[in-house]
Amino acid sequence: MDKDGAVYSVELENVTKIFDESTVAMKNVSLKVKKGEFFSILGPSGCGKTTTLRIIGGFETPNEGTVRIDGRRVNNLPPNRRPVNMVFQNYALFPHLSVFENIAFPLRLKKMTESEIREKVEYMVELVKLKGQERKFPRQLSGGQKQRVALARALVNEPRVLLLDEPLSSLDAKLRQYMLMELDRIHDEVGITFIYVTHDQAEAMSVSDEIAVMNNGVIEQVGTPPEIYESPANTFVAGFIGETNFFVGKVVDVSSEYLKVETRFGILTCYKDKEAKIGDTVEFMIRPEKVYVTKNYPPQNMNFLRGKVDQLIYLGSHTKYYIMVENTLIRSIKQHTRYWMDESTISWDDEVYVWWNPDDSYLIKVTGG
Amino acid sequence: MTVIVLIFLYAPIMFLVIFSFNSSVTGANWMGFTLKWYGELFLRSPDIWEGFKNSLIVAVFSSLTATFIGTMAAIGIHWYKPSFRRYINFNIYAPLIIPDILMGVSMLMLFVSMRIRLSLFTIYLAHTTFSLSYVVLVVLARLENFDSSLLEAAMDLGASEFQTVRRVIIPMALPGIIASFLLSFTLSIDDFIITFFVAGPGSTTLPLRIFSMIRFGLSPVVNALSTILVGGAILLTLLGRKFLKYILAGEG
Numbered sequence: 001m002d003k004d005g006a007v008y009s010v011e012l013e014n015v016t017k018i019f020d021e022s023t024v025a026m027k028n029v030s031l032k033v034k035k036g037e038f039f040s041i042l043g044p045s046g047c048g049k050t051t052t053l054r055i056i057g058g059f060e061t062p063n064e065g066t067v068r069i070d071g072r073r074v075n076n077l078p079p080n081r082r083p084v085n086m087v088f089q090n091y092a093l094f095p096h097l098s099v100f101e102n103i104a105f106p107l108r109l110k111k112m113t114e115s116e117i118r119e120k121v122e123y124m125v126e127l128v129k130l131k132g133q134e135r136k137f138p139r140q141l142s143g144g145q146k147q148r149v150a151l152a153r154a155l156v157n158e159p160r161v162l163l164l165d166e167p168l169s170s171l172d173a174k175l176r177q178y179m180l181m182e183l184d185r186i187h188d189e190v191g192i193t194f195i196y197v198t199h200d201q202a203e204a205m206s207v208s209d210e211i212a213v214m215n216n217g218v219i220e221q222v223g224t225p226p227e228i229y230e231s232p233a234n235t236f237v238a239g240f241i242g243e244t245n246f247f248v249g250k251v252v253d254v255s256s257e258y259l260k261v262e263t264r265f266g267i268l269t270c271y272k273d274k275e276a277k278i279g280d281t282v283e284f285m286i287r288p289e290k291v292y293v294t295k296n297y298p299p300q301n302m303n304f305l306r307g308k309v310d311q312l313i314y315l316g317s318h319t320k321y322y323i324m325v326e327n328t329l330i331r332s333i334k335q336h337t338r339y340w341m342d343e344s345t346i347s348w349d350d351e352v353y354v355w356w357n358p359d360d361s362y363l364i365k366v367t368g369g
Numbered sequence: 370m371t372v373i374v375l376i377f378l379y380a381p382i383m384f385l386v387i388f389s390f391n392s393s394v395t396g397a398n399w400m401g402f403t404l405k406w407y408g409e410l411f412l413r414s415p416d417i418w419e420g421f422k423n424s425l426i427v428a429v430f431s432s433l434t435a436t437f438i439g440t441m442a443a444i445g446i447h448w449y450k451p452s453f454r455r456y457i458n459f460n461i462y463a464p465l466i467i468p469d470i471l472m473g474v475s476m477l478m479l480f481v482s483m484r485i486r487l488s489l490f491t492i493y494l495a496h497t498t499f500s501l502s503y504v505v506l507v508v509l510a511r512l513e514n515f516d517s518s519l520l521e522a523a524m525d526l527g528a529s530e531f532q533t534v535r536r537v538i539i540p541m542a543l544p545g546i547i548a549s550f551l552l553s554f555t556l557s558i559d560d561f562i563i564t565f566f567v568a569g570p571g572s573t574t575l576p577l578r579i580f581s582m583i584r585f586g587l588s589p590v591v592n593a594l595s596t597i598l599v600g601g602a603i604l605l606t607l608l609g610r611k612f613l614k615y616i617l618a619g620e621g
Contacts, residue, residue, distance in 0.1 A: 078524065088522055090518060092518040093522075094523075096540045096541050105523075108536075109528055109532055153526065154525075154526075
């Protein structure tokens with residue numbers, strides 16, 4: 001609870017945005033972002049995540065619904081009067097201004113004194129680790145440095161919320177990982193709300209307190225990274241976040257904790273995460289890292305299938321197996337601990353058992369039948 | 370090939386420069402070196418200097434006006450992207466393709482029908498009009514290169530529309546604005562056809578003065594004047610290049 005009483009930093013209530021008859025960017029989107037959170041909006045391109053961010057920033061006006069920042073309705077406030085700042089995808093640094101002047105830009109608009117400006121800019125330069133680069137122009141900077149300038153410039157105004165629109169998408173993989181950690185550090189230091197838009201689930205998982213998964217202009221699920229990964233709300237979320245194995249079938253038996261499901265692979269047992277009765281159609285999933293691949297017969301009470309190793313991808317820290325079972329590939333990931341001593345016995349085209357503990361599966365959907 | 374092209378381009382000018390030092394009055398043969406035409410030009414040709422002064426006044430004011438109005442127009446067209454932009458575009462391009470003689474005649478008709486006395490002021494209006502198209506074109510081309518997220522960034526950081534124009538758009542478009550000013554200046558200072566129609570008594574510009582001098586036969590004084598103009602133009606070009614480099618240095 002803040003001094004002005006609002007719990008949420010940003011609230012969207014039934015926001016709909018239609019660009020023209022054929023393009024509905026957001027359908028009835030409701031979101032609540034807590035103060036100080038690192039909140040990500042995750043989704044494939046064209047899902048409406050950038051539009052959502054632009055609505056919060058004030059660059060688009062919703063056709064319907066309410067936008068609140070710190071409890072105050074801001075639907076009609078232009079971007080220059082909202083207490084939020086944005087880091088643009090292409091940085092949008094002013095090419096005619098030096099690093100120092102880019103960061104000082106919002107302060108000069110506020111007619112601050114030279115000494116105040118100097119002090120604030122220097123603090124920001126320190127925060128984003130750009131010491132010594134102040135006099136350079138944007139074209140003299142690397143991608144990562146431009147990113148830092150954009151961050152400093154957006155933060156120097158001390159906004160209540162920082163909006164980040166795929167800020168790392170134009171950096172190479174290694175730098176992206178590093179900048180992500182930097183973002184996390186800066187978030188901890190400034191303590192304001194960050195709303196981060198990305199299509200990269202690994203990015204979102206690694207830094208977010210909460211993630212909203214969007215698809216086709218709709219929020220599919222909001223939750224912490226483990227919630228979204230372990231208990232996805234639907235097939236889209238399950239498939240979008242990480243790799244997974246889906247099974248569909250009819251319930252043939254129900255016990256207090258488990259369901260027996262008749263699938264095209266035979267009868268499998270799955271954990272009863274939701275209520276279901278005999279005859280219902282259910283969809284459940286098992287994540288690859290919970291699936292074992294062995295030549296030996298699996299232990300008791302495990303779900304198991306027989307198949308043939310179709311692909312085996314050795315990735316150093318782990319190996320990915322793709323096992324062909326009844327014309328379907330089942331994915332498995334094996335983390336290596338003592339590779340030379342225990343492992344590497346499975347090779348291409350081997351006949352293997354694919355098995356998992358029924359407790360590890362997750363029941364996504366039940367359709368009455 | 371290049372050499373031939375260069376000869377074609379520069380031979381007439383070379384002749385002009387050489388003959389400005391020729392002591393022959395008719396200029397047909399080389400009669401020996403002299404500086405008397407320069408003396409004549411500087412000491413006994415008040416008409417030429419009057420024309421030069423008029424040309425300068427018109428060029429400075431018309432290009433300043435055109436640059437100001439044209440830049441504002443370009444920013445408006447670019448930023449607000451009105452639905453009738455194509456229509457606006459056509460109207461801006463049109464003066465570039467309409468023959469000068471038509472422009473001249475039409476402006477003369479306009480001024481006469483509005484009972485505006487022909488003077489330096491009408492020349493100024495005419496020059497501002499035709500320079501405008503060039504300014505809008507050049508500045509617009511410069512603005513098209515900008516990412517529109519720069520404007521959004523400025524607004525996001527707290528700038529009003531006016532502040533965005535003043536602190537972001539104009540500084541970024543500055544090389545284009547300066548280039549369009551120089552272009553307008555050049556166009557104005559050597560315009561003959563349009564000026565010819567809209568000039569009134571006592572408002573003779575340098576090109577008009579030269580033309581009237583030539584009518585009474587080739588005067589070596591004109592050669593001397595031309596030599597000075599060519600020299601001045603070369604000097605300005607060199608300075609301009611240095612200056613442009615300096616402006617362009619601040620760009621990304």
